[in-house]
Amino acid sequence: MTTSARDEVLRRIRTALGRTGGAAPQPSPVPRDYRTSLGQEPGAPGLLDLLVDRLVDYKATVHRCAPDAVGATVAAALAARGARRLAAPSGLPAGWLAAADVETVTDGAAQDGGALPVATLDAVDGVVTGCAVAVAQTGTIVLDSSPDCGRRALTLVPDYHLIVVRADQVVGSVPEALPRLDPDRPLTWVSGPSATSDIELDRVEGVHGPRTLVVVLVEG
Amino acid sequence: MTTFLGMPGLPVATERGTLRGPDTFPVAARRALADTQLRKNLGHATSTIRAKRARVVGELDDWEELRAAGAAIKADVMARLPELLVQLEENVTARGGHVHWARDADEANRIVLDLVRAAGTPDDPVTSVVKVKSMATQEIGLNEALAEAGIAAVETDLAELIVQLSDDTPSHILVPAIHRNRAEIRQIFLDHMPDVDPGLTDEPRVLAMAARAYLRRTFLAARVAVSGANFAIAETGTLAVVESEGNGRMCLTLPQTLVTVMGIEKLLPTWRDLEVFLQLLPRSSTGERMNPYTSMWTGAPRTSDGAPDGPQEFHLVLLDNGRTATLADEAGRQALHCIRCSACLNVCPVYERTGGHAYGSVYPGPIGAVLTPQLAGMHGHGADAPAGGDPVDSLPYASSLCGACFDACPVRIDIPSMLVHLRAKHVETAQAQRRVPGLPASAENAAMSAAAWVMQDAGRFSFAERGLQLGRLLARDGRIRSLPPPLSAWTTSRDVPAPPAETFRKWWARTRGDRS
């Protein structure tokens, strides 16, 4: 029996490092003199403005509204889109689609046959979800497959994605976002609609992921 | 093949033709320089991306601190690589994934092929896989290996698709079709894309939509995906893929089986380390504050309700293929810190003119010039060196040592010093093989031997002269601090006057009317 590839590769690494047995070295200290925070509380007005500025820069559509106007704002956005049939995750807050004149299929719900097949997701007019965290400085929204975000396929196959972001979910920078996320959950970091710059470095929005990204930012 | 000054038991990469091109750099570069369309495309693309990068890097007043942290984290990874790999393996396995180890390209290809076969049944075998752009799978020649076994690998990144459809090779790490302009891409689609609209225009939007339509059905029906990885977190077992188009999300989400091939150096110790690299990478590579999509998953991923979310058969293949040989050289191992952002390509005056194909390796540009010779090994002038010189041996000389790559590198890899180091090693190897006795391996000695190698061949020499012309552009106050071969080693300890506008050979050719 020859050595396993695993043992062999590990042996090679130790040889290359000149380590012949003995304990592993301690982690070396990493100088973390960079900014770990923008210094503003989640949801601070300055962060919300920054997030909107970044999202618009990525060609996402942004609507800002008060907490009691989420249903009406979502309904207006869907009407403007002409969306008739929507997919939603099982834990979408009740009020979000209450005012919308749409048919809803719920992923994972028994009455809709459990997990929605890809073909169904491909045929709906769009999907509405919440999010886990938003990063103002980079215009990023993170989906974490919690009940109001849903499975990853749900927010990938439909061509239109509307995300409701609550002000208290908006942090300043990437270092502020990571501690709020659970690495055991599948995560999707979304910064604008899908895009490519592969042809002469010209950015084209909308390739394989949802081509339209709409964000409803709930303030106050 | 020769293990260049290797340590016993640390073999270099197995050859699948992806690291060692057919021609030496001067020969291939001369061919590329003659292609004016190519130079125009490259000039446009690299200047666009340089401007974008400069703008978003300028927005962060802590950029240098982020770079310092990135460099320190990577150095720590290398020092603790065995322990961190084992920790990664434990965490991936604990969450329902499977980890495989591959000593070289052939072994990695075999593992992937077996996994693809196992995903099918005798009645319903898997005959194609979807792929997310991955340098590691290009390095091991996976597509070719799968094709030999009757399995089609469909590249889903737009630029990779362009390259694949035209039976071409990538010329840039990030934008593999950077050498093609829109008119050429339109023609490639018209010639090679089934069912394409014959009225296709060369608008980038129209071309991108043609790719979307072409790939959509493939994505929705795919059973197996193969990806690379940008990062793997030892502490949590999490894998991360950074992308733009959503083709990555498609591959990482919809199929039942996912096979990820990753070099052993791609690790990060902790979840927190992502706060550094998710800032460094997008700004350095596409010049964006953040790329459109980053996917992260751990093992066989589940939603917070415990429902399956994405491929429940997850396999991670950890690849050596010359990386441990690279790690053995203390002055060269920094090349393994590379996060493949491609910033060093875009700022390199040599790359900007020759493009990626001239390097003959899947890793082109400044990082390719230091990584390829270490992964693949150099031959020196040994008996087994290819006639006309080993193409890989010529790569450490494919630079003017201007230092722009170091300034751009988000993890502060000192590429110029490594180039000088590899030139010296190359010359030492050559000397040893020629049994030149008693010569100490001094800088001058190295420079003279390098000069001899360059001057032996008119082609090499005229290429070096072109480098001198470049040196003129780089000179400050009529002095230059670093020179291209043959004299580079001199300038580590002295300045040299800026060369004249016209070389003697050019003047001779012009005044004698002789174009040779």
Ligand code: SF4
């Ligand atoms: S060497 Fe540095 S600049 Fe070049 S691709 Fe790697 S990380 Fe980027």
